[in-house]
Amino acid sequence: xxxxxxxxxxxxxxxxxxxxxxxxxxxxxxxxxxxxxxxxxxxxxxxxxxxxxxxxxxxxxxxxxxxxxxxxxxxxxxxxxxxxxxxxxxxxxxxxxxxxxxxxxxxxxxxxxxxxxxxxxxxxxxxxxxxxxxxxxxxxxxxxxxxxxxxxxxxxxxxxxxxxxxxxxxxxxxxxxxxxxxxxxxxxxxxxxxxxxxxxxxxxxxxxxxxxxxxxxxxxxxxxxxxxxxxxxxxxxxxxxxxxxxxxxx
Numbered sequence: 001x002x003x004x005x006x007x008x009x010x011x012x013x014x015x016x017x018x019x020x021x022x023x024x025x026x027x028x029x030x031x032x033x034x035x036x037x038x039x040x041x042x043x044x045x046x047x048x049x050x051x052x053x054x055x056x057x058x059x060x061x062x063x064x065x066x067x068x069x070x071x072x073x074x075x076x077x078x079x080x081x082x083x084x085x086x087x088x089x090x091x092x093x094x095x096x097x098x099x100x101x102x103x104x105x106x107x108x109x110x111x112x113x114x115x116x117x118x119x120x121x122x123x124x125x126x127x128x129x130x131x132x133x134x135x136x137x138x139x140x141x142x143x144x145x146x147x148x149x150x151x152x153x154x155x156x157x158x159x160x161x162x163x164x165x166x167x168x169x170x171x172x173x174x175x176x177x178x179x180x181x182x183x184x185x186x187x188x189x190x191x192x193x194x195x196x197x198x199x200x201x202x203x204x205x206x207x208x209x210x211x212x213x214x215x216x217x218x219x220x221x222x223x224x225x226x227x228x229x230x231x232x233x234x235x236x237x238x239x240x241x242x243x244x245x246x247x248x249x250x
Contacts, residue, residue, distance in 0.1 A: 011144025037208035065112025075177040097177030
């Protein structure tokens with residue numbers, strides 16, 4: 001099998017599990033963080049005050065990734081840029097808004113969302129391994145997606161792809177989004193990611209404190225995680241209600 005077909009097959013398979021396989025890396029990171037909590041000398045940052053600021057920085061990195069995803073999803077039409085895992089979907093080709101600056105904005109957002117917890121470990125080797133894993137993992141997925149789009153949209157796709165970078169944004173050719181921003185779409189599609197950010201950071205802190213036996217939990221993370229869970233449950237309950245019903249669903 002030629003590498004082109006092999007990469008595409010790998011990408012299609014990874015696409016189906018792109019929301020679950022990275023969890024394995026997260027669990028490894030959590031284990032590294034817990035081990036370092038038992039051996040504090042392994043942490044790069046020793047000053048408690050600086051450590052608190054660094055935690056905020058890591059959370060901000062993840063929230064920045066969530067913002068990229070929210071901005072992307074909020075400006076896109078139905079059956080594009082979603083969390084579908086069964087198969088590729090693209091009724092139309094997105095080429096305006098954030099898609100005029102980068103071809104895979106959702107994966108850019110994912111990178112920053114996962115980068116936050118990776119940085120929190122303060123383990124240089126793990127952070128480097130995470131970046132390499134993400135590169136190889138999502139490179140295959142992006143390749144498979146682009147093969148699908150190339151076949152479906154032909155020259156329209158290749159013309160757009162030639163002037164739009166794959167992963168590192170370029171704003172010189174920015175085009176205003178065709179569709180207005182939809183908060184309803186964001187609340188329906190991105191509630192999982194927002195809740196996951198605070199739950200993950202809270203889990204890092206709680207597990208480390210339990211292992212140390214200090215029980216000096218970060219109350220702000222616990223409150224933020226609790227609020228995000230409540231919001232998730234509310235939005236989940238309202239998902240099919242008229243309050244969050246989108247025009248294209250009517």
